[in-house]
Amino acid sequence: MAAVLGSVIGIERERLSWAAGLRTHMLVSVGSALIMIVSAFGFADVLKGEHVVLDPSRMAAQVVSGIGFLGAGSILLRGEIVRGLTTAASLWSVAAIGLAVGGGMYTVAIAATIIILIVLAGIKPIEQRFIRARQQRRLMLLVERGALTFHSLHDVLGTTSSRVKQFVMQQSDDAPECDEVHITLHRVSEPEYVVLREQLRHLPGVKALREDSAQPEREV
Known part of the structure; x- marks a missing residue:
């Protein structure tokens, strides 16, 4: 038994x-x-x-x-x-x-x-x-072409990069010289999200940042 x-x-x-x-x-x-x-x-x-x-x-x-x-x-x-x-x-x-x-x-x-x-x-x-689901946040970053990769993001965020669940990059339709980077953060509290958002906002080459409600289509 x-x-x-x-x-x-x-x-x-x-x-x-x-x-x-x-x-x-x-x-x-x-x-x-x-x-x-x-x-x-x-x-x-x-x-x-x-x-x-x-x-x-x-x-x-x-x-x-x-x-x-x-x-x-x-x-x-x-x-x-x-x-x-x-x-x-x-x-x-x-x-x-x-x-x-x-x-x-x-x-x-x-x-x-x-x-x-x-x-x-x-x-x-x-x-x-x-x-x-409440601990997941999606962000869309408009960055200069080639200015941001997953490895450079990992280097900047350090151990906090473990919060990045998904990283998707695609060419921007509105700005051909820029890339759209969709980032999904998981298991983040509100204070952690505020800190991470500010870190991402001040990354080199980032021109704009907004919350992304759309689900990215492919992973890179």
Whole structure:
């Protein structure tokens, strides 16, 4: 049961091509269940002795802290963006599911699996539509021909360039000697957006800057 419930969560992570996918989640769940079973029933012979008192929860507690090294291994830092926190949390949750199965709490384990799956697969579209969409901004820059490239933009913005999700350049119809550069920024708060906008406005060769409501057609 621990393997099955862990695989349900693992499949959701696997479809997104995360390093911690199907097999990792299954192994974490099965391992946690085994540790819980050993902790609860593996010392029955020892307990028959006089004046012997054991705490079966101590081994289970070590799973909660020990799973941290797997979670840390799934977290990646790219520029200023941290990726993998959700996968790390799912590994931690799967370990708890395994402990519940090992303790014989099947109903709780199944209910937790359903809730975790809803959070991972069901909440994400809502998050993308109502939260992340508000953190995306599109700008159109009118620049002199050849004055701005993605590499020069990266050099100017530094680590902040990680906020640039899309960079599209095309020839301007109104000013043949200029290029139109469409930039999509993501995961930016209002203060960050104001700073980035001013940085872009003062780039060499930029003649005009405005918010762009149109979706660029091609990426460069």
